[in-house]
Every structure is written in structure tokens, then in C-alpha cells.
Amino acid sequence: MRLGRLAVALCGLAGPAQAASEPSLQAILDHAPAADWRRIDPARSLYLTVDGGPVVIELAPDFAPRAVANILRLARSGYFDTAAVVRVQDNYVVQWADPAAEDPHPSKDEHPRPLGDAAVTLPMEVDRPASGLEITDLPDADPYASRVGLSDGFPIAGTAGRVGLAHCYGMVGVGRDTAPDSGNGSELYAVIGQSPRALDGNVTLVGRVVWGMERLSSLKRGTGPLGFYTDRSMDVPVGPVRIGSDVPVAARLDLRALRTDSASYRAVLAYERGPRSAWFVHMPGHVGLCEMPLPVRKAS
Amino acid sequence: MRLGRLAVALCGLAGPAQAASEPSLQAILDHAPAADWRRIDPARSLYLTVDGGPVVIELAPDFAPRAVANILRLARSGYFDTAAVVRVQDNYVVQWADPAAEDPHPSKDEHPRPLGDAAVTLPMEVDRPASGLEITDLPDADPYASRVGLSDGFPIAGTAGRVGLAHCYGMVGVGRDTAPDSGNGSELYAVIGQSPRALDGNVTLVGRVVWGMERLSSLKRGTGPLGFYTDRSMDVPVGPVRIGSDVPVAARLDLRALRTDSASYRAVLAYERGPRSAWFVHMPGHVGLCEMPLPVRKAS
Numbered sequence: 001m002r003l004g005r006l007a008v009a010l011c012g013l014a015g016p017a018q019a020a021s022e023p024s025l026q027a028i029l030d031h032a033p034a035a036d037w038r039r040i041d042p043a044r045s046l047y048l049t050v051d052g053g054p055v056v057i058e059l060a061p062d063f064a065p066r067a068v069a070n071i072l073r074l075a076r077s078g079y080f081d082t083a084a085v086v087r088v089q090d091n092y093v094v095q096w097a098d099p100a101a102e103d104p105h106p107s108k109d110e111h112p113r114p115l116g117d118a119a120v121t122l123p124m125e126v127d128r129p130a131s132g133l134e135i136t137d138l139p140d141a142d143p144y145a146s147r148v149g150l151s152d153g154f155p156i157a158g159t160a161g162r163v164g165l166a167h168c169y170g171m172v173g174v175g176r177d178t179a180p181d182s183g184n185g186s187e188l189y190a191v192i193g194q195s196p197r198a199l200d201g202n203v204t205l206v207g208r209v210v211w212g213m214e215r216l217s218s219l220k221r222g223t224g225p226l227g228f229y230t231d232r233s234m235d236v237p238v239g240p241v242r243i244g245s246d247v248p249v250a251a252r253l254d255l256r257a258l259r260t261d262s263a264s265y266r267a268v269l270a271y272e273r274g275p276r277s278a279w280f281v282h283m284p285g286h287v288g289l290c291e292m293p294l295p296v297r298k299a300s
Numbered sequence: 301m302r303l304g305r306l307a308v309a310l311c312g313l314a315g316p317a318q319a320a321s322e323p324s325l326q327a328i329l330d331h332a333p334a335a336d337w338r339r340i341d342p343a344r345s346l347y348l349t350v351d352g353g354p355v356v357i358e359l360a361p362d363f364a365p366r367a368v369a370n371i372l373r374l375a376r377s378g379y380f381d382t383a384a385v386v387r388v389q390d391n392y393v394v395q396w397a398d399p400a401a402e403d404p405h406p407s408k409d410e411h412p413r414p415l416g417d418a419a420v421t422l423p424m425e426v427d428r429p430a431s432g433l434e435i436t437d438l439p440d441a442d443p444y445a446s447r448v449g450l451s452d453g454f455p456i457a458g459t460a461g462r463v464g465l466a467h468c469y470g471m472v473g474v475g476r477d478t479a480p481d482s483g484n485g486s487e488l489y490a491v492i493g494q495s496p497r498a499l500d501g502n503v504t505l506v507g508r509v510v511w512g513m514e515r516l517s518s519l520k521r522g523t524g525p526l527g528f529y530t531d532r533s534m535d536v537p538v539g540p541v542r543i544g545s546d547v548p549v550a551a552r553l554d555l556r557a558l559r560t561d562s563a564s565y566r567a568v569l570a571y572e573r574g575p576r577s578a579w580f581v582h583m584p585g586h587v588g589l590c591e592m593p594l595p596v597r598k599a600s
């Protein structure tokens with residue numbers, strides 16, 4: 001079971017067993033009916049290999065259809081197999097790319113990999129009509145948007161009529177240069193710190209890390225400007241990278257995410273706002289968008 | 301220069317030089333007069349040693365006088381010199397303590413260190429009157445509190461009349477068991493992910509990591525419940541731990557923080573809300589409490 005913030009005990013000991021009458025996030029998940037869990041779709045999952053283990057990203061074609069299609073095209077062509085983490089900026093992002101396309105400049109006999117039949121430029125995809133989406137609205141104020149909630153497991157922000165993915169922990173986006181259409185998905189980042197929500201509307205978000213996030217978040221921070229690694233020997237390979245449905249079934253992770261439109265998720269929301277367990281002497285009464293967890297587990 | 305989130309370029313290249321007329325966070329800092337920087341006071345700083353380098357915590361006696369006094373007492377007695385990180389929960393906290401006081405149970409010949417003349421229990425210190433504090437209020441809505449801002453470099457949340465420290469990235473708090481007075485400062489944690497604001501009002505916060513945060517945030521995540529290390533060999537020593545004023549002057553870091561009640565910090569606030577640099581096609585127009593950076597630099 002991997003959760004954003006399952007438990008709150010801050011003591012050295014495990015803490016006392018909870019009485020049956022006390023709310024518990026684990027109890028909500030333990031009692032969630034099978035129908036409240038959905039299978040993470042291998043056809044829109046990206047498997048990276050970091051430090052010998054898998055990192056799984058669930059892509060969001062409902063929000064960024066063109067960028068997701070381009071990324072799937074690049075992944076299927078093997079483009080990412082030589083990609084590496086080249087930047088880790090503390091409390092911000094980890095970013096991976098073709099090292100030969102990066103500063104510090106590669107040696108003369110290295111050349112950036114061509115993108116093949118993938119697009120080199122793409123319009124940004126930062127919001128879409130809210131209609132047609134299942135949305136679980138959150139009741140509390142957000143500093144940045146008049147409407148926040150969850151849709152298909154993703155944090156969203158926007159207005160009554162239009163919403164887009166929001167920069168919460170673990171969200172994955174498309175690096176770009178100053179030109180808004182310069183991001184094509186060949187360079188991706190994941191949020192590893194406090195939600196940089198000022199990026200909402202400025203970069204195409206394409207999905208979320210749903211497994212193995214700790215393999216990215218614990219990487220050594222870069223010491224160059226913006227957290228770039230200053231020495232190519234620090235680069236951390238992320239390949240091989242495969243689309244989930246191209247991974248042999250035996251090697252796939254059968255991941256299930258709690259449906260954010262389910263009664264169980266509404267119970268999670270109620271728990272997050274309080275009442276919570278007896279450890280809490282002050283109930284928060286509210287919850288922020290990026291403090292809402294997405295429970296993901298391996299199917300047993 | 302160490303900043304929460306100094307720059308936003310998400311491209312592989314450094315991006316074009318900014319025109320002189322464009323706002324830049326770096327330019328604000330470069331032009332901040334000396335009077336807008338304050339010296340981090342060594343007498344209320346805690347120097348940890350992690351992975352061979354310093355982690356500096358600025359303590360907040362204005363908000364948690366009893367806990368800070370207890371921690372200084374413990375530090376001066378050498379209590380923390382054998383302490384170690386025993387827990388790293390992704391997107392939540394890193395926590396250090398006396399390993400002999402932790403699960404998994406130590407071997408029979410290990411005994412938890414006595415606290416000496418430090419208190420074993422302490423009342424929680426989670427808020428105080430707002431009067432008497434310099435507060436820079438933030439203008440945007442917060443999900444959790446009717447009033448948010450910065451005071452003496454620390455993020456605060458509360459009401460018009462009472463405020464307390466808020467659980468933002470890098471904030472340091474006092475681990476406790478279920479009993480509210482069970483935290484005494486012998487076990488401390490730092491926030492390494494999205495702000496767990498539900499903890500506000502439930503734990504005594506005592507300060508903020510102002511230098512070397514990446515030494516804590518990049519530690520290997522624990523695989524036990526709540527991110528505890530399952531094997532004592534994984535523990536990461538944090539000692540020696542010294543009060544800054546007990547560190548030989550030659551070994552101290554002469555750190556300066558931008559005053560959060562200065563005109564320069566108000567310029568930072570304006571920058572964070574926008575307008576920003578030309579990279580941004582959509583200006584945020586707002587900023588969340590825990591997205592506000594605290595610029596800290598070494599004196600040159």
C-alpha cells in the first residue's frame with residue numbers, strides 16, 4: 001500500500017491500537033468494496049526503471065491528449081531508453097531527458113537523439129471543459145483557483161466551466177523553453193516538494209507517479225543552477241522505459257487506485273477534514289487540494 | 301544562495317537571459333539593501349551533521365519558548381550526539397531520535413539515553429497572541445486558516461488574534477505520542493513534502509531548516525510502517541549536534557535571511573503572485589502560504 005500520507009503518528013513508537021469506533025484511514029481502505037478500486041490502465045501507464053526498480057506514471061489523455069500521444073510514441077520508439085535524470089532541485093522538481101540534449105554540453109561525438117515520428121512542438125494543454133468529466137469537488141478554499149477537486153484520480157483546479165491538472169506532489173509535466181509550444185514530452189519532470197501551483201496554466205501536465213515515487217524524490221539534489229547536475233557522471237538513468245501494455249504481463253504491477261468518485265473516497269475526504277483519530281487534539285476542519293491522498297495498492 | 305523555489309525554467313537549457321525590464325526573483329535579492337537581510341542568530345540555531353555536512357535549524361522561541369529551551373538544554377548536554385534519522389516517510393517527514401528509544405527494539409545492552417535536566421513532558425505550544433509580532437500578511441485565501449502570513453521568517457497561520465507556526469516544507473516539529481504533553485523535543489521531525497497542514501495545532505513546531513535541507517530530504521525512504529527504517533543499520537547519524545553559538549566561529553556558517561517584514565520581501569511576494577518573467581504565459585495572481593520562499597544566503 002502506498003499512500004501520500006496514510007498515518008500521522010509522529011512518535012517513536014507505533015502508538016496505541018485504535019479503538020474500533022475511531023476513524024482510521026486504513027479502515028476506510030480496508031473496507032472499501034472492490035468496485036471502489038479501479039485498475040491502473042497499462043495502456044496509459046509509463047514504466048521507468050530507476051535504481052533497479054519500477055516507477056509507474058499514469059498518464060492523463062483526458063487532459064493532455066496530444067502530449068500523451070507524443071510521449072507514448074516516444075516511449076514505443078525506445079526514445080527514453082537512454083534518458084536520465086539530469087536535474088533534481090530540492091522542494092521543486094526532478095527532471096529527466098536525453099543527456100546529450102543537455103547542458104553541460106556533451107562531448108563532440110554525442111548527438112541528441114532524434115524524435116523520430118514524434119512532434120517537435122506541441123500546443124500547451126493546460127485546461128479543458130469541465131463537462132464530460134467525473135469531478136469530486138473539494139469544499140475548502142484554494143489560494144489559486146475558484147474550483148478544485150479530483151477527477152479520475154488527478155488533482156484539478158480551475159473554474160466552474162474549465163479545469164486543468166494541478167501541480168501537486170508526484171504530478172508529471174512537460175519541460176519547455178520560453179516558447180509555449182516548445183515542450184514535446186521528450187523532457188519530463190515530476191514534482192518532489194511543495195506544490196508549485198504557479199506553474200498551473202504554464203506547463204502541460206500529463207500524469208502522475210502512482211508507484212515508486214520515492215525512487216525519484218530521494219535522488220541526490222543537483223548543485224548547479226536550477227538543480228541541474230553539474231557532472232554528467234551524476235546522471236541517473238531512467239530506462240528501459242516501456243508502456244505498461246508493452247511490459248510482459250508477468251513483469252507488470254497490477255495496481256489499483258481508489259476511485260476518486262467513489263463513496264470510499266468521499267470517506268477519505270471526510271477523514272482528512274476530521275474528525276480523525278484520537279491522536280488529534282485539534283481537527284483541521286478543512287483540506288487543501290494537494291494534501292488529498294490518492295490511495296494506490298498492488299492487487300493481492 | 302539557497303531558495304525554496306528560485307527559478308522556474310523547466311527546460312533543458314538555461315533559457316534566454318532576461319531583459320532588464322522583466323521581473324526576476326534573483327534581481328530582487330541582488331538589489332536588496334543590507335538592512336533587508338538579518339543574521340541567523342547562532343544562539344537559537346541548531347547545527348546537525350548529516351552525511352558529513354551541516355544542517356542548520358533556526359529555532360523559534362517566540363512561538364515555542366518551552367520546547368526550544370528544552371531542545372537547547374538537550375543539545376548542550378550532548379544528548380543528540382548519538383541521535384539518528386530513524387524514519388523517512390515519503391512526501392511527509394524525516395524524523396531523528398535516540399535509536400535506543402525506537403522500534404525495532406534495540407538489543408538488550410542498549411538503553412535509551414536519559415534526558416538529564418531536560419523536561420520529560422511539556423505542554424503543546426501551537427499558538428500565541430498575534431500582538432507583539434511583526435507579521436507580513438498574505439492576501440490570498442488559505443484552505444485551513446482565516447489568516448496566514450510570515451513572521452520573523454516563519455510561516456504562520458491562525459486568526460486575527462492568535463497565530464501559530466504552520467507545517468510548511470522544512471519546518472521542524474516535536475514528535476509526540478498520543479498524550480498531547482508527551483513531546484519533549486528529544487525526537488524531532490522536518491517536513492519533506494507537501495505541507496501536512498492538518499498537523500497545525502496538533503504538534504509543537506519549533507523552527508525551520510535554513511541550510512542543508514537537501515541532506516535530509518534526499519535520504520532513503522524507510523520501508524516500515526510510517527516510513528520507519530526496519531533495520532537499525534539504515535539509521536543516519538545526525539551528530540554531532542551543536543548550538544550555533546557553541547560552534548567555533550571559524551566553523552559557523554554566517555547565514556543571512558531576507559527579512560520577511562522588509563520592502564524586498566514584499567517585492568518577493570509581488571513577484572510570486574505575478575507578473576513574473578516572460579517564461580510565464582499565465583500569471584498565478586495568487587500565492588499559497590507554503591509556496592512563499594525564505595531566501596537564505598551565506599554572507600560573502
